[in-house]
Amino acid sequence: MTGHTVTTPPRRLLPRPGGVRGEKVQRRLDWSFPPPPVARELLEVRPAAPVHGRPPLLCVHGAGMGAWAFERWLPAAAEAGWHAVAVSLRGHGGSEVPERFTTTTLRHYEHDVLQAITELPAPPVLVGHSLGAVVVQRVLERYRSAPAGVLLSPPPPDHGLALLGALARHDPVTLLRGALGLTTRPRPRTLVGPATPVEQAVALAERVGPEPAAAALQVTLPRRAPVIRTPVLVISGGADRIVPPATAARTARLLGTRAHLYRGLGHSLLLEVGWEDVLRHVLAWLEVQVGARPTP
Amino acid sequence: MASMATKDARRIVDRRERSLVLGAGSSGLTAAKNLRERGIDVDLVEREAHVGGNWNIEGSTSRVYESTRMISSKPFTQYPDFPMPDAAPDYLHHTHVRAYLERYAAHFGLDQLVELSTSVDRVRPLARGFDVELTGPDGVPHTRRYGRLVVANGHNWSPKWPSYPGQDTFSGELLHAAGYRSGDQLAGRRVVIVGAGNTGCDIAVEAAHRATATVHSTRRAYWYAPKYAFGRPADQVSDLIFALRLPTRLTQTLFQATARLVVGRHERYGLPRPDHRFLETHPIVNQQLLYHVGHGAITPKPDVARFEGDEVVFADGSRVGADLVVFATGYRIRFPFLPDGLIPGGARPRLLRNVLHPERTDLAVIGLIQPDSGQFALVHWQSVLLASFLDLDARDPAAARDYLRAAGRHLDDRSQAGIDLVDSTRHLVEVEHAAYARDLEADLAELARRLAAVAA
Numbered sequence: 001m002t003g004h005t006v007t008t009p010p011r012r013l014l015p016r017p018g019g020v021r022g023e024k025v026q027r028r029l030d031w032s033f034p035p036p037p038v039a040r041e042l043l044e045v046r047p048a049a050p051v052h053g054r055p056p057l058l059c060v061h062g063a064g065m066g067a068w069a070f071e072r073w074l075p076a077a078a079e080a081g082w083h084a085v086a087v088s089l090r091g092h093g094g095s096e097v098p099e100r101f102t103t104t105t106l107r108h109y110e111h112d113v114l115q116a117i118t119e120l121p122a123p124p125v126l127v128g129h130s131l132g133a134v135v136v137q138r139v140l141e142r143y144r145s146a147p148a149g150v151l152l153s154p155p156p157p158d159h160g161l162a163l164l165g166a167l168a169r170h171d172p173v174t175l176l177r178g179a180l181g182l183t184t185r186p187r188p189r190t191l192v193g194p195a196t197p198v199e200q201a202v203a204l205a206e207r208v209g210p211e212p213a214a215a216a217l218q219v220t221l222p223r224r225a226p227v228i229r230t231p232v233l234v235i236s237g238g239a240d241r242i243v244p245p246a247t248a249a250r251t252a253r254l255l256g257t258r259a260h261l262y263r264g265l266g267h268s269l270l271l272e273v274g275w276e277d278v279l280r281h282v283l284a285w286l287e288v289q290v291g292a293r294p295t296p
Numbered sequence: 297m298a299s300m301a302t303k304d305a306r307r308i309v310d311r312r313e314r315s316l317v318l319g320a321g322s323s324g325l326t327a328a329k330n331l332r333e334r335g336i337d338v339d340l341v342e343r344e345a346h347v348g349g350n351w352n353i354e355g356s357t358s359r360v361y362e363s364t365r366m367i368s369s370k371p372f373t374q375y376p377d378f379p380m381p382d383a384a385p386d387y388l389h390h391t392h393v394r395a396y397l398e399r400y401a402a403h404f405g406l407d408q409l410v411e412l413s414t415s416v417d418r419v420r421p422l423a424r425g426f427d428v429e430l431t432g433p434d435g436v437p438h439t440r441r442y443g444r445l446v447v448a449n450g451h452n453w454s455p456k457w458p459s460y461p462g463q464d465t466f467s468g469e470l471l472h473a474a475g476y477r478s479g480d481q482l483a484g485r486r487v488v489i490v491g492a493g494n495t496g497c498d499i500a501v502e503a504a505h506r507a508t509a510t511v512h513s514t515r516r517a518y519w520y521a522p523k524y525a526f527g528r529p530a531d532q533v534s535d536l537i538f539a540l541r542l543p544t545r546l547t548q549t550l551f552q553a554t555a556r557l558v559v560g561r562h563e564r565y566g567l568p569r570p571d572h573r574f575l576e577t578h579p580i581v582n583q584q585l586l587y588h589v590g591h592g593a594i595t596p597k598p599d600v601a602r603f604e605g606d607e608v609v610f611a612d613g614s615r616v617g618a619d620l621v622v623f624a625t626g627y628r629i630r631f632p633f634l635p636d637g638l639i640p641g642g643a644r645p646r647l648l649r650n651v652l653h654p655e656r657t658d659l660a661v662i663g664l665i666q667p668d669s670g671q672f673a674l675v676h677w678q679s680v681l682l683a684s685f686l687d688l689d690a691r692d693p694a695a696a697r698d699y700l701r702a703a704g705r706h707l708d709d710r711s712q713a714g715i716d717l718v719d720s721t722r723h724l725v726e727v728e729h730a731a732y733a734r735d736l737e738a739d740l741a742e743l744a745r746r747l748a749a750v751a752a
Binding site: 021022023024025026027028030031032033034037038040111114115117118120121122123142143144145 | 329333370371372376377378379381382383399402403404405532533535536539677680684730733734736737739740741742743744745
C-alpha cells in the first residue's frame with residue numbers, strides 16, 4: 001500500500017573532505033573518560049526455526065524511544081527466521097538512567113551498542129533508526145565486523161542542520177523548548193505520516209521520553225563523518241517531518257548508496273501503518289546481502 | 297636418503313593460498329580475526345589445548361600466577377571493537393581476561409578456526425612462503441606449505457636468568473618468576489625477590505603477606521606509579537598529560553610532580569631516589585609495594601652482589617639469610633622454530649612498526665611490543681596495519697614493495713616519543729603507547745591512500 005521510490009545513485013564515491021582517511025586509532029576521550037557502566041535492557045526474540053549462518057540483528061532506537069520501538073519488528077523478524085535483538089540506550093526504555101544523563105553524548109550510546117554487540121554470539125547486522133542510525137554509523141566505523149548496516153530515517157554522517165529547519169517548520173514549539181533545554185514531547189503529528197490515525201500518533205507521542213540536549217544537538221551540528229566500509233541500506237519515509245526525504249537521500253549519497261523513500265510513511269516507520277512493508281524490504285535485502293554466506 | 301626426501305616432499309600439504317597465524321593468544325586471535333575480515337584466508341594454530349596464550353594459566357608457557365591482575369585499565373587494554381564488559385572492574389583478574397579472550401574467539405568464530413594442541417616445530421623459508429613442520433593432536437608430524445607466516449608466539453615466556461657469583465652453591469632454592477604460581481610457594485620462608493618489574497613487585501607484595509621475611513632487591517631506584525590517582529585509574533589520568541603533547545622534558549616533569557603528589561617522595565619510605573627521569577624505564581604500576589615497605593613488611597635492598605652459603609650479599613655489603621630467591625628478571629624474545637637471522641636485528645628485532653619484515657612481504661610478527669599501557673588494543677591496530685598491507689599486496693605487489701621501501705625510512709623510529717630509555721634488555725621492544733597509536737594511525741592513513749590509488 002505504501003509504494004516507494006528510489007533516489008538516483010551517486011555518480012561516484014565522493015572522496016570525503018581531507019582526502020582518503022584511514023582508521024581512528026586515537027580515542028583520547030574514551031581513554032581518559034570511559035563511558036560509565038550502566039545496566040542495559042536487551043529485548044530479544046529468537047526464531048523458532050533458526051537459519052544456519054544468518055547473523056543476528058541488533059536494533060538501535062531513535063531519540064526519546066527505547067528498545068520498545070522495535071516491538072513490532074522483533075517478533076516479525078524472528079517469524080521470518082532472524083535472531084532479532086533490540087537494545088535500549090542509556091536513560092531510555094528499560095535501561096538504567098546514568099547519574100549525569102544530561103551530559104550523555106553519542107559516544108556513550110556508541111559504547112552501549114558495542115557492549116550489546118559483545119553479548120551476541122556472532123557479529124550482528126546493525127539496524128538503526130533516526131538518532132540510532134547516527135549511532136550505528138559511528139559503530140560501523142569502529143566495529144568493522146558487522147556484515148551489513150540498515151539505516152532508517154537516518155540523519156547524515158556529517159551534520160543534520162536540515163533537521164533543525166524541518167522541526168522549525170513542523171513543530172516550532174518542540175524546537176524552542178528543546179533549545180531552552182526544557183523537556184519536551186514532539187507534537188503527535190510530527191512523528192507519523194498521514195496514513196496513521198491520530199489516536200495512534202497520540203499514543204506514540206505519550207511513550208516518547210526526554211532526550212539529552214547534548215546528544216540531540218550533536219546529531220544536528222557539524223561533526224567528523226565516520227569512515228564506513230560496510231554495505232548499508234537506507235530507507236526513509238517520504239512524509240518524514242523530522243528527517244526530510246531530501247536529507248535521507250543526502251545520507252545515502254554520502255555513504256555511496258541510494259535511499260528508498262516510502263511515500264506515505266513518516267518518521268516512525270517502525271511502528272506506523274505500513275511498517276510491514278519496510279521490514280519486508282529490509283529482510284529481502286539482508287537475505288541477498290548476508291543470508292547466504294556464513295558469518296565471518 | 298634421497299628417496300626419503302622425495303617422500304617427504306610428496307607429503308607437503310599445499311596451503312600457499314593461505315596465511316598461517318602462529319599462536320592463539322591475545323595477539324594471534326586478533327591477527328586472525330583482522331586478516332580474515334579483510335578477506336585474507338588464514339589458518340590458526342595453537343600449541344596448547346585452549347586459546348588464551350599467556351592468559352591460559354593451564355598452558356605450559358603461561359606466566360600468569362594466581363594473583364595476576366591487569367596493570368592497565370580497561371579502556372587501554374580492551375580490543376577497540378570488542379570492549380571488556382561494563383560489569384568487569386577497572387583492572388581485570390587473569391581469569392576474567394581469559395574469559396574475555398574466549399568470548400572474543402567465540403564471537404568472531406575463531407573457536408571454529410583454531411587448531412588446538414598443534415605445535416609448530418620448524419619453519420623453512422622458501423623464496424616465497426614457508427614450509428612449516430607441525431605436530432597435531434595425534435602426535436604425527438607433518439609439513440604444510442604456506443604463502444605467509446604471521447608469528448604471534450609471545451615474548452614473555454622464555455625466562456632470562458641472571459648470573460651472580462656463588463649462585464651455583466647457594467643452599468636455598470632459586471626460582472625464576474616463570475615458575476611462580478601462588479603465594480603458597482612463599483609461605484613461612486625467608487624470601488628475597490630480585491627485580492622490580494611488575495611481576496617482581498607483585499610477588500614482593502604477596503610475600504609481604506605470606507613469607508616470614510621479605511627482601512626486595514632492585515638494580516636501580518625506580519618510580520612506582522599508582523594504580524589509582526585522584527580516585528580514578530591512574531593511566532586514564534596520565535593519558536591527559538600525554539594528550540597535551542608537550543616537550544618530553546615537560547611531560548616528564550608533570551609526571552614526576554603528579555607522582556610526588558599522589559605517591560610522595562620515595563626517600564620518605566627509605567627507598568633511594570630514582571636515578572633517572574620518569575618514563576625512562578618501563579612503568580611499574582603498584583600501589584601496595586610502598587605501603588608494605590612503610591609497614592616494614594618489605595625490606596628494600598640494592599642489587600645482589602653474590603651468594604654465600606644460605607646468604608645473599610647485596611651491593612652495599614649488607615647480607616640476609618634466605619630460603620628462597622625469586623628472580624623476577626624478565627623474559628627473552630625467542631622464535632625457536634625460525635632459522636636464525638630470518639627476523640633481522642638479532643636480540644632487538646628490527647621490524648617496521650614492530651610488525652612488518654623490512655624486505656619480505658610474506659612474514660610478519662604480531663604482538664612484539666612492550667607498551668607503557670595496555671597491549672591488546674595496540675596489537676589490534678598492528679593487525680589492522682598488517683591486514684591493510686596484505687590487502688595492498690594482494691591487489692598490487694609492486695605497490696606493497698613500494699610501501700615497504702618508503703616505510704623503511706622510519707625503520708628505526710621506535711615510537712618512544714623522544715624518551716631516552718635506560719639501556720636495558722627490558723626495553724628492547726618498548727613503545728610509548730600514545731606515540732605508537734599516533735604512528736599506527738598515520739601508517740593506516742598512508743596505506744588507505746595507497747589502496748585508494750590502486751583501486752582508482
